[in-house]
Amino acid sequence: MGNRFEFTAVCDDEVIGKLAISAAIAEVRRIEELLSTFKENSQVNEVNRYAGISPVKVDEEVVGLIVRSLKISSITQGAFDITYGSIDKSLWNFDVNMTALPDPQTALKTVELINYENVRVSIQNSTVMLKNKGMRIGFGGIGKGYAADRAKQVMRDMGIKSGIVNAAGDLVTWGMQPDGQPWTIGIADPDHKKHAFSALSISNMAVATSGNYEKYAVINGKKYAHTIDPKTGLPAAGIKSVSIICPSAELADALATPVMVMGVEVGLDLINQLQNVACVVIDDDDRIYASKNINLKY
Secondary structure (H helix, E strand, C coil): CCCCEEEEEECCCHHHHHHHHHHHHHHHHHHHHHHCCCCCCCHHHHHHHCCCCCCEECCHHHHHHHHHHHHHHHHCCCCCCHHHHHCCHHHCCCCCCCCCCCCHHHHHHHCCCCCHHHEEEECCCCEEEECCCCCCCCCCCCHHHHHHHHHHHHHHHCCCCEEEEEECCEEEEECCCCCCCCCEEEEEECCEEEEEEEEEECCCCEEEEEECCCCEEEECCEEEECCECCCCCCECCCEEEEEEEECCHHHHHHHHHHHHHHCHHHHHHHHHCCCCCEEEEEECCCCEEECCCCCCEC
């Protein structure tokens, strides 16, 4: 998946622990084969190849993930959208060679095929069709979290009562540490990503963070994250990082990016309307905001 996964199993029997981790690794690889746009024969690429032509039969698992993705698109008013795959990557390299933003008209042109409402899903037939030629779906905004949840379930099914699956910072925990204490994670400081500015006790919870510190461009002294607003085609600005805390890594992963796109006020308003979901936001001026159901320990 282009990311580093780490697996932790708390187990009295080392052999069983290692077998469970091996099974979790195999599960992540299976999901990668299913969902990756970098795998020529993946079901996602098959859907993309037949965009505007015909429906494609896919596994029920893929249909389920797409249906859940479309629901998140709906509640975020399109700030999360799996049809982002049609964006012209030549405009968005986000490295030292990127010295200017495209003009608004050019940016809008790059996102004209992005519209989650043009994804046609038949649950009964287990098929997916993209309405227009050139449309592409991708699971970069939800796939890591889904894989982490599945890996956790595989390990639990093998008797691992406590552990962590960390998908490049999007992680899910269950049970307790060996000393009986809750799992505690640190939220990275966007300006010093190897250091934490706050700690959270998150046993039996998941955390996903989206930020402008991993991949970005600096243009005229202003930092632009690699997160693109699907409506404008321009990079999201104003927020350094968003951390979502909830029971599901899939949901946490999927909500972190749209909150960056929506901005502090609108993003927190959304999170405050969702049950069992919490959020911590750091804006470009280093101000820290949290949803109403969270207390930070500095």
